[in-house]
Amino acid sequence: MSVIVDLKKCNGCKNKETPLCVKNCPGDLMAIDPENQKAYICKEEDCWDCMVCVKLCPCSAIATKLPYQLALYKATLVPKVYEDKIKWTCTDIDGNKEEFEIKTLEI
Numbered sequence: 001m002s003v004i005v006d007l008k009k010c011n012g013c014k015n016k017e018t019p020l021c022v023k024n025c026p027g028d029l030m031a032i033d034p035e036n037q038k039a040y041i042c043k044e045e046d047c048w049d050c051m052v053c054v055k056l057c058p059c060s061a062i063a064t065k066l067p068y069q070l071a072l073y074k075a076t077l078v079p080k081v082y083e084d085k086i087k088w089t090c091t092d093i094d095g096n097k098e099e100f101e102i103k104t105l106e107i
């Protein structure tokens with residue numbers, strides 16, 4: 001799998017020196033396109049779907065692409081992290097959305 005960046009939503013972390021997705025990808029796979037100051041993934045084949053970039057993006061601009069065995073192109077899965085839960089939004093190839101929430105562990 002890999003991630004996909006919504007160029008309409010990405011604001012390049014407002015031109016911060018190191019945008020969150022670039023700074024935190026453990027594989028150094030995210031970069032900023034100097035042409036438009038938007039994020040992109042350099043090597044899709046090296047992404048192991050840890051979803052760090054997806055969870056950290058303040059603009060919800062990054063989604064996880066689902067593998068073809070589960071869904072066709074354009075289907076995505078996006079987690080949004082809250083203090084006590086993670087809300088997952090699954091979007092199918094027709095744009096239909098399904099949301100589900102999972103409470104996080106109390107430590």
Ligand code: SF4
Nearest residue numbers: 010012013019021057
């Ligand atoms: S964290 Fe989100 S808003 Fe910031 S550069 Fe990456 S994709 Fe764009």
Ligand code: SF4
Nearest residue numbers: 025047049050051053
């Ligand atoms: S999902 Fe993980 S490995 Fe893949 S680009 Fe995002 S932070 Fe990097």
